[in-house]
Amino acid sequence: MGTNKCSGDLAAHVSESSAWPVKLALPNQCAAPVQNMTADVTDERTQRLSSYTYGLPAREALRLDQPASTYPSLHTVKMALTEQSWGTVVIGYALLFVLVHHLRSAQDWYARSRGRPLPPGPRRLPFVGNLFNSPSAWKPWLGFRDLTNKYGDIVYLEVLGKPMLILGSPSVIFEFLDNHSAITSDRAPSPMIPLAGQEYNLGFMRYGEWWRRHRRAVWQQFHPNAAREYWPMQQAITRKVLVKLLERPNDCQALIRFSFVASMFKAVYGADVDDDQDRRIALIEALFVGLRECTISVQFLLEYLPVLRFLPFWTPWVGKHLEQLSASKEPSRHMVEDEFNEAKARIEQGQGESSIVSHLMTRIAEVESNQQREEEQIARNVAAVSAEAGADTTYSTTEGFFLAMCLYPEVQQKARAELDAVVGPHRLPEYTDRPSLVYIEAIVKESLRWHNVAPLGIAHSTIADDELRGYFIPAGTNLVPNVWACMHDPEIYPEPDRFYPERFIKDGKSNPDVLDPATLIFGFGRRICPGRYFADAGLFILIASVLHVFEILPPLDEHGKPIKLEHVQSHGLLSYPENFGCVVKPRSANAAALILNSLPEEQSTSEET
Numbered sequence: 096m097g098t099n100k101c102s103g104d105l106a107a108h109v110s111e112s113s114a115w116p117v118k119l120a121l122p123n124q125c126a127a128p129v130q131n132m133t134a135d136v137t138d139e140r141t142q143r144l145s146s147y148t149y150g151l152p153a154r155e156a157l158r159l160d161q162p163a164s165t166y167p168s169l170h171t172v173k174m175a176l177t178e179q180s181w182g183t184v185v186i187g188y189a190l191l192f193v194l195v196h197h198l199r200s201a202q203d204w205y206a207r208s209r210g211r212p213l214p215p216g217p218r219r220l221p222f223v224g225n226l227f228n229s230p231s232a233w234k235p236w237l238g239f240r241d242l243t244n245k246y247g248d249i250v251y252l253e254v255l256g257k258p259m260l261i262l263g264s265p266s267v268i269f270e271f272l273d274n275h276s277a278i279t280s281d282r283a284p285s286p287m288i289p290l291a292g293q294e295y296n297l298g299f300m301r302y303g304e305w306w307r308r309h310r311r312a313v314w315q316q317f318h319p320n321a322a323r324e325y326w327p328m329q330q331a332i333t334r335k336v337l338v339k340l341l342e343r344p345n346d347c348q349a350l351i352r353f354s355f356v357a358s359m360f361k362a363v364y365g366a367d368v369d370d371d372q373d374r375r376i377a378l379i380e381a382l383f384v385g386l387r388e389c390t391i392s393v394q395f396l397l398e399y400l401p402v403l404r405f406l407p408f409w410t411p412w413v414g415k416h417l418e419q420l421s422a423s424k425e426p427s428r429h430m431v432e433d434e435f436n437e438a439k440a441r442i443e444q445g446q447g448e449s450s451i452v453s454h455l456m457t458r459i460a461e462v463e464s465n466q467q468r469e470e471e472q473i474a475r476n477v478a479a480v481s482a483e484a485g486a487d488t489t490y491s492t493t494e495g496f497f498l499a500m501c502l503y504p505e506v507q508q509k510a511r512a513e514l515d516a517v518v519g520p521h522r523l524p525e526y527t528d529r530p531s532l533v534y535i536e537a538i539v540k541e542s543l544r545w546h547n548v549a550p551l552g553i554a555h556s557t558i559a560d561d562e563l564r565g566y567f568i569p570a571g572t573n574l575v576p577n578v579w580a581c582m583h584d585p586e587i588y589p590e591p592d593r594f595y596p597e598r599f600i601k602d603g604k605s606n607p608d609v610l611d612p613a614t615l616i617f618g619f620g621r622r623i624c625p626g627r628y629f630a631d632a633g634l635f636i637l638i639a640s641v642l643h644v645f646e647i648l649p650p651l652d653e654h655g656k657p658i659k660l661e662h663v664q665s666h667g668l669l670s671y672p673e674n675f676g677c678v679v680k681p682r683s684a685n686a687a688a689l690i691l692n693s694l695p696e697e698q699s700t701s702e703e704t
């Protein structure tokens with residue numbers, strides 16, 4: 096067998112690398128001569144030499160007896176083989192690296208989990224996890240409820256490496272979010288927060304010292320005793336709302352909005368919002384247009400592909416939503432800067448009434464001068480988040496109450512009977528009546544339960560690995576309490592879709608055996624809503640006062656017939672009754688007179704002018 100230098104080199108090289116599963120492909124320069132072999136090369140040889148190209152064992156191909164003139168150039172073949180071998184080595188190392196990495200991750204995971212399993216949930220695919228079998232992102236509380244029906248009240252999902260735990264019953268929610276609150280009080284960072292200009296929002300801040308300082312400042316303004324200080328103001332604004340409803344009985348929605356924006360701005364900035372045309376109402380509306388967008392259209396995409404936030408606004412579909420999201424930026428800045436500056440200026444000129452800003456300014460004056468800048472930033476943020484968080488949540492809950500009254504007129508009748516007995520025809524309800532108004536109290540609870548403003552609360556996140564009922568919960572897991580599912584669980588609240596305040600009453604008193612919705616609706620652990628006492632007081636006085644003097648009715652269509660209403664929760668982090676509408680009618684001439692006489696002297700004069 097005549098060998099030549101070319102085949103000899105080749106053989107030497109192949110024998111070095113033969114330990115690897117070699118798959119060679121000759122470059123074009125080599126392949127062409129191979130295909131043009133002279134007549135003394137047999138068909139068999141052609142076939143065997145061509146086997147280079149098709150990955151047959153290289154050694155075998157080299158045993159050919161070929162004339163030197165037909166061989167590819169030595170240098171070309173050598174280069175080709177050297178490149179191929181390097182490629183093989185690189186691939187080998189890469190595989191080894193992946194294997195070692197995988198083994199190390201498995202070892203780390205075992206050390207962290209100590210063999211405890213992850214909670215049950217749908218099967219996860221490598222890398223994408225549950226991307227293709229997560230419940231629909233549209234009104235996810237429904238899909239999450241179905242998952243907990245199937246897997247139990249703790250369900251684990253993972254999408255593109257982000258772990259998520261669905262907590263589907265009150266007991267597991269309290270156990271994890273309340274009892275483990277040192278670990279479960281973080282919030283996952285989101286690219287939507289800076290896009291919407293919401294960095295100042297305590298509700299979205301990471302758990303830590305900065306959050307703690309804000310939280311303390313808010314709590315000092317809204318703890319139960321502090322919240323009582325706002326009662327006279329909340330009652331006065333409610334009475335203003337009654338007068339406006341009397342004048343404009345078809346404008347319920349705008350006047351509900353007015354009611355809560357006015358009380359929040361009065362409490363926080365000491366500012367008077369006189370009517371529903373006030374610029375501050377438009378400000379809150381504008382702020383929430385963007386914020387709602389955060390949670391509706393682009394949430395899923397942005398959370399998992401944060402790089403999309405850099406897309407220009409003209410990008411089809413995503414661009415439009417990014418633009419809407421960033422529409423919150425200017426109103427947010429306005430709240431933090433301009434509203435605060437105006438309130439501060441009023442206080443400095445001695446015109447400001449007692450307000451949250453005035454309390455915070457007093458506090459700032461008491462700290463060391465080198466800390467004042469930071470304290471003022473906290474004060475600005477706290478003022479803005481209070482006004483913002485308080486205005487929309489109570490608004491949505493009250494819309495739910497008005498809708499329920501249209502759908503369940505018998506509830507109105509029972510409420511009026513109680514109000515007539517306790518309050519009587521000569522005055523409006525007051526906070527001191529509350530202990531005697533058991534049915535009204537039950538309506539407040541049922542309003543919180545029936546229409547859930549935050550159906551999934553606000554997700555918490557774990558700052559460290561933890562254990563729940565024997566399952567391993569990794570650090571950085573998003574914890575989603577399915578508040579809506581708890582509030583609509585027929586085992587806890589029979590006929591959950593029915594608005595039925597009686598469920599909270601037993602023997603003429605509040606029934607302590609029925610779970611109070613407030614224990615879930617206002618959130619959990621260290622992140623529980625600090626404004627809950629203020630919100631509860633505002634809801635009580637508005638509900639009691641409106642029912643005392645008005646009948647709440649569905650709106651009429653163009654033929655004068657009542658429009659058929661139904662309760663549908665809108666999608667989003669904050670949910671509203673869809674297609675809301677209703678009208679009010681004074682219960683009697685006496686009720687109308689009572690409303691007009693209820694305003695303080697100076698207010699009724701200014702209302703008339």
Ligand code: HEM
Pocket residue numbers: 297298299300310313317480481482484485486488489492548549552553554555616617618619620621622623624625626627629630
């Ligand atoms: C019906 C009315 C309200 C409802 C249903 C409601 C509900 C909630 C919920 C579910 C949370 C998240 C809690 C958690 O993370 O577990 C929250 C947080 C918060 N709420 Fe409310 N809220 C209401 C009214 C108010 C009011 C009037 C204020 C005014 C001060 C307010 C201020 C806040 C703030 C500042 C946070 C963030 C707390 C934190 O992350 O540490 N809320 N609220």
